[in-house]
Amino acid sequence: MSPRINFNRSVIIKCDHQMIPAQSLDLSLYGMKIKNHPLDNCDNKNVEITFETDSIISLKGKMLSYRPGHSVVLFKESPEKIADTVGSFITKKIYEGKVCPYCKEKLQNREKICPKCSMCLDFTSPDVIKILKDFKIGKVIEKLTGTEKEKIEKGLEENKEMIGTSESMRKVFQLIRKFAPTDYPVLIIGETGTGKELTARAIHERSNRSSKPFVVVNCAAIPHDLLEAELFGYEKGAFTGADRRRIGKIEHANGGTLFLDEIGDMPYDLQSKILRFLQEFTFERIGSNETISADVRIIAATNVDLDEAVQNGTFRRDLYYRLSVLTIKLPPLRERGEDPVIMAKYFVERYSKELGKNIKGLTSDAIEVIRDHPWPGNVRELINTIRKAVVLTDKEYIDVEDLDLKIKNSSNGNENGYDVLNLKKNIEDLEKRLLKEAFIIAKGNVSKIAKLLGISRPKVYKLMEKYGVGEIIE
Ligand SMILES: Nc1ncnc2c1ncn2[C@@H]1O[C@H](COP(=O)(O)OP(=O)(O)OP(=O)(O)O)[C@@H](O)[C@H]1O
Ligand SMILES: [Mg+2]
Known part of the structure; x- marks a missing residue:
């Protein structure tokens, strides 16, 4: 496997006869990561990248962008050339660092193979590079x-088709299990595509209503004036076009669960009717005075901030309180x-x-x-x-x-519109800065860094590895 070294330098990319300055992030035998370059027109094109190690190196490659302003240049060069250039440089860095980049074993005498993990440490021979290429190690499968696999399969069985091994998802699974057997409403909050509907189904299937219907109503997809009829049903003649009685989704869901998707889009007037149903489990079909009761559990989902909607007066506070007693927040x-x-x-x-x-x-x-x-x-x-x-x-x-993972840039064509708001990037920048500062103050003492940052030592190691702080070789 190729080691990857941090390589924070200015590089020049030649693309379509233009010479474009850019900033590299890291370097491996297969390619180089590039950031913050104005090179969107070079995506998927053959380029030549020039950079300085101990000498000036120019390598042919292909540019692939994987998010706005971030790309990789995959080298398309012979084993001889890679061994002679990047291979020599990486090998030199490994020996200078005196640790195996894979298992972190201390190295004494420029060993070609790590005495502990047996990984190759010398990439100066074209044969080695050729073997790596032949074995598609640039393409390590x-x-x-x-x-x-075992974990996922066990999880799928336990969590009803939901995959997740992260801490944040394990917490979600715990909540699903805890909330399922109760009959209380559940509010599921999460960005689009995070699995809100799947979570609602998982709750239903784990509840003692599982043999009864799970009925979905998407409040955003149904025109507002039809939503009430959709939920509560209507009698013949209740309005123009009501030529026969129609049972609403609440009655369809009797004994089971009604999933109110995009509840934030429910019209304000209708919200009070749903609140009444949540309190009394009774309602009337449109055009009827007969009060009907139904045994239905409500699960609601939203990808808008209901708290804010309450502040803005578009969502009823009393309904929000009623719905949000049991809340599951799905992490992005x-x-x-x-x-x-x-x-x-x-x-x-x-x-x-x-x-x-x-x-x-x-x-x-x-x-x-x-x-x-x-x-x-x-x-x-x-x-x-x-x-x-x-x-x-x-x-x-x-x-x-x-x-084919490209995020289209914002309409003005630069990445700022995207990055300025990117929460992950902002959090990562802050994380990296604080980690670096703590590293300097603690002089690299991991226990001290952990104390300064208020996190565990394993987390410090993880962050150091993630941001390449304190090491040359990842
Ligand atoms: N943890 C998961 N494991 C496996 N598949 C998942 C997981 N979460 C979501 N999915 C799948 O991702 C897709 C989107 O999930 P789902 O429709 O539940 O998301 P959503 O939050 O309701 O999205 P939207 O807000 O767009 O309605 C579905 O195909 C679902 O099966
Ligand atoms: Mg959905």
């Missing part, structure tokens, strides 16, 4: 390990640790099997792109991305190109 995919990667591997296997293809996994470059992508469309976006890649690829592994 990553797939689910046995344990990961970008805040679920390794979940995007694990899910990607899982869905590659699943769709490959379903489509009768023989795809062995994803390349390590693809995995990195998946890890870095902010997934604004969350799990839905991830599933669609993988499904499309599996359908379209002719290769044995899914590579960066197959993922």
Whole structure:
């Protein structure tokens, strides 16, 4: 496997006969990560990248952008050239660092192979590079390990089709299990595609209503003036066009669960009728005076901030209080640790099997792109991305190109409109800055850093690795 070294330098990218200055992030035998470059026109094009190590190096490659302002240049050069240039430089850095980049074993005498983990440490020979290339190590195929698979399958069974191994999702599963057997309403909050409907179904299926209907009403998809009829039903002649009695969704859901999706879009007047139903479990069909009772559990979901809607007067405070006693907040995919990667591997296997293809996994470059992508469309976006890649690829592994993961830039064409608001990026920048400051104050003492930052030591190690703080080699 190729080590990746932090490589924070100015580089020049030649694309379409233009010389464009850019900033690199890191370097491996397969390519270089680039940030903040005005190179959107170079996406998917052949380029030449020039940078300085101990000498000036120019390498041909292909530019692939994986989020606005962030790209990789994948080197397209012979093993001889890679060994002579990047290979020599990485090898030199490993020996200077005196630790194995894979297992962190201390190195004494420029060993070619790590005495502890047996990984290659010397990349100056074209033969080594050729072997790496032949074995597609630039394309290291990553797939689910046995344990990961076991975990997912066990999870799928326990969590009703929901995958999640991150701490934040484990908490969600706990809440689902706790809330399911009660008959109280549940409010599910989450960005689009985070699995709100799936969560509602999981609650229903784990409740003692599971043999009864699970009925979905999307409050945003139904025109406001029809929503009341949809929910409560109507009598013949109740309004023009009501030529027969119609049972509403509440009655359909009797004994089971009614899932009110996008509840934030429910008209204000109707909110009081739903509140009454939640309090008394009775209602009247439109055009009737007969009071009907129904045994229905309500689960509601929203991707808007209901708190704010209450402040703005568009959502009833009393309904909000009633609904939000039991709340599940689904974290966006970008805040679920390794979940995007694990899910990607899982869905590659699943769709490959379903489509009768023989795809062995994803390349390590693809995995990195998946890890870095902010997934604004969350799990839905991830599933669609993988499904499309599996359908379209002719290769044995899914590579960066197959993922086609580009986020369209904001309309003014620069990345600022995107990055300024990007919560993940802002949090990461802050995290990195504080970590660096703590590192300097604590002179690299991890226990001290942990104390200063108020986090655990394992978390410090994780962040150091994530941001490359305190080490040359990741
Ligand atoms: N944890 C998960 N594991 C596996 N699949 C998931 C998970 N979460 C969501 N999905 C899948 O992702 C897709 C989107 O999920 P779902 O429709 O429940 O999201 P949502 O939050 O209701 O989205 P929206 O706000 O757009 O309605 C579905 O295909 C669902 O099966
Ligand atoms: Mg939904």
